[in-house]
Amino acid sequence: MNDQASSRAGRSGGRNARRAARAAALPDHLRPVRPGMESKVLQVLSPQDMEQIHQTALTALEEIGLADAPQSGIGYLTAAGCTLGDDGRIRFPRALVEDTIAKANRSVTLYSRDGKTDLQLSGGRVHYGTAGAAVSMVDVHGKTYRDSTVQDLHDAARICDQLDNIHFVQRPMVCRDIADNCEMDLNSIYATTAGTTKHVGVSFTEPGFVKPGLELLHMIAGGEDKWRERPFVSNSNCFVVPPMKFATESCEVMEECIKGGMPVLLLSAGMAGATAPSTIAGAIAQAVAECLAGLVYVNAVKPGAPAIFGTWPFGLDLRTGAMSVGSGEQALLTAGCAQMHKFYDLPGGAAAGASDSKMPDMQAGWEQMCSAVMAGLSGLNMAYEAAGMHASLLGFCHESLILDNDLLGQAQRCVRGIEVNEDTLALDQMRATCLGGPGHYLGTDQTLSRMQMDYVYPDLGDRTSPKEWAERDKPDLIEKAIAKKEKILSQRSAARFDAATDMAIRKKFNIHLPA
């Protein structure tokens, strides 16, 4: 474009009017982006592609089946109609799988603790959040990685709680300062729920840890009945070890969670080229087969139990065999999976928005946006790993959460899409502007009324001119994120439990986080 076209409109008379208009905060229903917006505009798979993937998955379940089901699972699955082969593999008749798909829950509600941010998973409704599990914290100032702690986890939850574009908080890192696995699982629940009232996701290392976990959740909820009415924590279940093997213990965990009223995420995390076929279509087909097996399992334990179809295939860098989450291949894997969820009309989740970069740099920005926006445009119900995640899921960064809130705001603006109607087509405005009008649209009623509800403004992202930028001493994106993080963390979490509940919890459990 030429210089004329790029001249700034900022000096016009519309500025005061715009200032006045934006002074009034928007009510929730007029906010430009919201959790659960619908989108299905990106279709990386054709209807024929999806049918082929479905048929491949059915054949794989019928002919290959899954090994290593626990004894309890063998019981549930054979009772439902599966067969147990001499080779120890459970095989799934096509009709059973099709019947299960037809009967399964089409909608899952993931409750928040305070009722303000419940997530309704169905259709093409999109939500973004964190997921696990990094083993390191990223220190952006020192440019170093160190072991993550329970305090880091609590702080991550507190930060997410303050960020509108992060809709749920699945435990993003491992508390490496807690040696005992059971204590670690229970403290992970405590630290996360004490940091946010948004929906929380956790996981259990062993089946025996679910019982005390549920006891803790009952206490937080104010009783088992209250917990069962609105379970505000779901369980992330790596129920398979791809390719096509049940994760024996994790399946037992899953059974306990279902009985305890927790929604489960059926997580199949194959790696294309290692634990899944190297082709995108093959990795999706295998993940779909595995999750369909999980769906049959869940519905055999308890018909209609809330389950999230968690096809999470990851990419590999085949040059080195290292996992890679920031590639175009990853974005396609996730977008394709999201479409398969729509194909089955089942609530689903996958990984999107993570980076291979070690720091929140330009690489992190492009990698995260690529899969985050494609996941959203594909209508992925739950975009896990969408905030804070670096180093191919090994590192977690508090500052990145804050930056990702900006990134996800723009991605969600894309998810919202384009409204086309007589009003937005603006022919009347065009007429009024061009035929004897001012020749520009600045300060028109239509422009002013839409400036807040149509546009997503960045919080930290910089849109100043080079001149203004220099006058403001060239603000650094990372420094701004650090400052915002410190501000959030300087305040005590509003999600903390009341004193009596907290005391009772601490009496019963060894809580590591200071009161």
Next chain:
Amino acid sequence: MNDQASSRAGRSGGRNARRAARAAALPDHLRPVRPGMESKVLQVLSPQDMEQIHQTALTALEEIGLADAPQSGIGYLTAAGCTLGDDGRIRFPRALVEDTIAKANRSVTLYSRDGKTDLQLSGGRVHYGTAGAAVSMVDVHGKTYRDSTVQDLHDAARICDQLDNIHFVQRPMVCRDIADNCEMDLNSIYATTAGTTKHVGVSFTEPGFVKPGLELLHMIAGGEDKWRERPFVSNSNCFVVPPMKFATESCEVMEECIKGGMPVLLLSAGMAGATAPSTIAGAIAQAVAECLAGLVYVNAVKPGAPAIFGTWPFGLDLRTGAMSVGSGEQALLTAGCAQMHKFYDLPGGAAAGASDSKMPDMQAGWEQMCSAVMAGLSGLNMAYEAAGMHASLLGFCHESLILDNDLLGQAQRCVRGIEVNEDTLALDQMRATCLGGPGHYLGTDQTLSRMQMDYVYPDLGDRTSPKEWAERDKPDLIEKAIAKKEKILSQRSAARFDAATDMAIRKKFNIHLPA
């Protein structure tokens, strides 16, 4: 996911086999991404939306029309069937516009100088490149902006020439060290074409500059006949001043270019909320109307002349009135325009992949990827501004070109999409792997044969583990880009003209770039 699933596969026995496989360079036709790959999988507009936009544009052309056509243009347009109103506006009968759309060129070839990188614009074939025009160079080391020069322009072309994922080089910045506008235009042509054999885009400030420009191009081509046979330079024509006014002089430039055999980009760069309606649908409708007017104009001058439908609406930050190119709204504007090009089956271009950030930081990464990948998934033939562009088109950065080559490689991987067939669905591999096989896919023939042709590997992007990263002294993305830039610029451009031609050019024109 759990730690088990995230364990690295890098120590497996497949590594040596993979090393051997990747040692052989791939022939061009097996490269994972290529210029001109087809995509139409993202459809932010429904068929009904597009029809409504089309009808709005037709009505706007019929009832509002465009002001300020030059005398010559009035002649061409009224002869074609337009009417000139008492208000000086040219109005376009619906039937004339529809007829022009039906008869216009459905395909444009943008030639390269050496014949190796010609671009075929049609259908949903996607190409990425630079565009203008920044007035400043970004110094990433010093974190400063300074006036851009003819040497900067030449260097930008040299860098682009070496980067596979940048497919054309439209003059990205203004030579501010050349005061005379005609000399600047001619030196811009020289500096860009002397830096790359890829297709080049330029622009002319005044109609009188086209003649010497063509003389220069004839000399570079080796004669007018050779130039006309394969015009390797196109002209970027801001032929309108939105809303709905012809840019008088620029139209005269356009007429000269058409007569001289140069393909033209019909560039309509309205700003939503200032020179176009603030709504995305309205901004697209107006841009479409303006480009349809341009299409009628071009075809009235010379039926079938090669023209690119350049709907380039930009976003504004309505809080400040500043232009914004890195928002979700921008990505939607561009994706919607790309779809309108498909609606008309006309070769088209729009802006994608630019950033508002002043530096190549995380914000730049997410902003650039958002619109770049959405443009590609929408099948945009020419994604202009897709590399190197910062500060809402005010600043250009050589290092960013190199980083963007990585970014665009991943975006193109997404454009390539998912191949679904019996081979990629990999049911046989699944069987062989799971039923008595090794239980993983590492080192299988299928994995090895696809590791280069299916996967795009980053050049600068880092995928090491935190441990390896620390062992390598924590390589910095920007420093790596600087090193690569310096390596490229340490070599003389292979695109330079032969000595005799260069001497003749320098005798006739005041060339600022040292010989």
